[in-house]
Amino acid sequence: NRHIVLHSRPHGAPDASTFALRDGAVPAPAAGQLLLRTVYLSLDPYMRGRISDAPSYAAPVELGAVMVGATVSRVEASRHPDYAPGDLVLGYSGWQDYALSDGEGLSKLAADMAQPSAALGVLGMTGFTAYMGLLDIGQPQAGDTVVVAAASGAVGSIVGQIAKLKGCRVVGIAGGADKCSHVVDELGFDACIDHRGADLPGRLAAACPDGIDVYFENVGGAVFDAVLPLLKVGARVPVCGLVAHYNDTALPAGPDRTGLLTRALLTKRIKMQGFIIFDYYDQRYGEFVAQMNIWLKAGQIRFREDVVDGLEHAPQAFTGLLAGKNFGKLVVRLADR
Ligand code: NDP
Structure with missing residues (x-):
């Protein structure tokens, strides 16, 4: 299970020593758990705040911990009654190939969703x-x-x-x-x-x-x-x-x-x-998704993604995001859906 951890807190722009790629065994789900295979990882500017320990609206990632991030994942194995292998879910697995979940904070995506990465961007x-x-x-x-x-x-x-x-x-x-x-x-x-x-x-x-x-x-x-x-x-x-x-x-x-x-x-x-x-998720997310789906189906909203292949390229892609290297919503593809 390859994963990227925060190795050191950057002073200024992140560099080669900020993140480190590690490997480990793929975990096995216990009763009530799922094993998720990350398909897409979202890279977002807010992550610069998470790798700093300056006070902010969310707690920093600890040194040595897996980097946080929203993900679209495929259910690889399930010991949870609500999920079956092959389901696609939106969650928060972070910068890693596999993650365990008890279902908390996950939402299922339509199995036939044409472009699941959109759940991290235009529809997310x-x-x-x-x-x-x-x-x-x-x-x-x-x-x-x-x-x-x-x-x-x-x-x-x-x-x-x-x-x-x-x-x-x-x-x-x-x-x-x-x-x-x-x-x-x-x-x-x-x-x-x-x-x-x-x-x-x-x-x-x-x-x-x-x-x-x-x-x-x-x-x-x-x-x-x-x-x-x-x-x-x-x-x-x-x-x-x-x-x-x-x-x-x-x-x-x-x-x-x-x-x-x-x-x-x-x-x-x-x-x-x-x-x-x-702050808006509880009250307005449903309304937004319904409206955005209407606009997308009518061709009234277009979107562009910048897809980077391979977890190992996430650090460089993230550093580039803060310098304008991305062109559209930046996502990393880790596996086929
Ligand atoms: P983008 O896809 O817009 O990527 C970041 C872009 O910022 C770069 O491509 C670059 O575009 C531009 N940029 C970087 N440095 C500079 C600079 N010095 N001067 C001018 N432009 C610069 O990222 P997002 O759409 O995901 O995020 C956009 C903003 O929204 C960010 O500030 C992010 O933190 C914020 N955000 C806030 C949220 C909230 O809850 N308040 C939630 C989500 C995002 P270019 O090449 O055109 O300069």
Whole structure:
């Protein structure tokens, strides 16, 4: 049973010493347990928080422990009355080939699900994050200008498409020409700005001549700096993530700009609200899945996955995720379904 453990806590970006691949015997299920074979492992930016011991909303992974992560698995053996070998389940097995489960926290996926990895992305945590952050906090109205950071990514790509369905004008921000053309040509955003090019503030202002009503924050850093002066009176800013800062080891150099931000919040009556998607699962997950299935079947939402083959490549793929190397929802394929 190959598994990847947290070997050392990184200072800055994770590197070759952060994770270690280990092997061991495949465990046997006891009465009431299942043996799960991981088929897909989700890699997500929040994992950077888990490998740090700084205080956060969830406990850190201990040194030497298997890395956490959401998974789609096949039931390999079952001594649990509700599951049979061959069932596909969504769970939280982490970065390993096999895991035991007592059924707690598992949900069954349809046996005929065309693309089971979607349960980790557009139909799972990242799609749900896009849906709740945009609709609950962003409150988009038809005709609004909505700007979406990390627009080709798992969350951002869905935010922008839902905003289009709500009648908004949608401008994405992404890294590089390929991602930007995908966002406009395949996902139907009105425009997309490459944040790696020169004069991001000038190009974003030109793409948003009437200002910004909703800014979906995934990134922070220079992208937020370009957005702030364009926010309109009454703008809404769902703060979903700050991926540009996850590897930071200190506050950025330069003058303290807290006053600039709070003055904009005050004078423009801007609502800026952070959220953690776990808070919404009890109340709204069912509604989201039903709605997203309708949109997907109607071809109104498209999604792209970045599939990496082999558990041993998970550390490098994860490090790349924090540097914009992924193109779409990043998942690792460990086995055939
Ligand atoms: P993505 O698929 O969007 O991948 C991350 C992307 O972030 C990269 O591809 C890169 O895109 C972009 N990025 C990385 N560094 C920078 C930088 N310095 N400046 C600008 N862009 C950068 O990941 P997800 O969709 O899974 O996550 C997006 C955000 O949502 C993250 O911040 C994540 O933490 C957050 N999140 C929050 C949740 C919550 O409950 N609040 C739940 C799920 C996700 P590019 O090449 O375009 O720059």
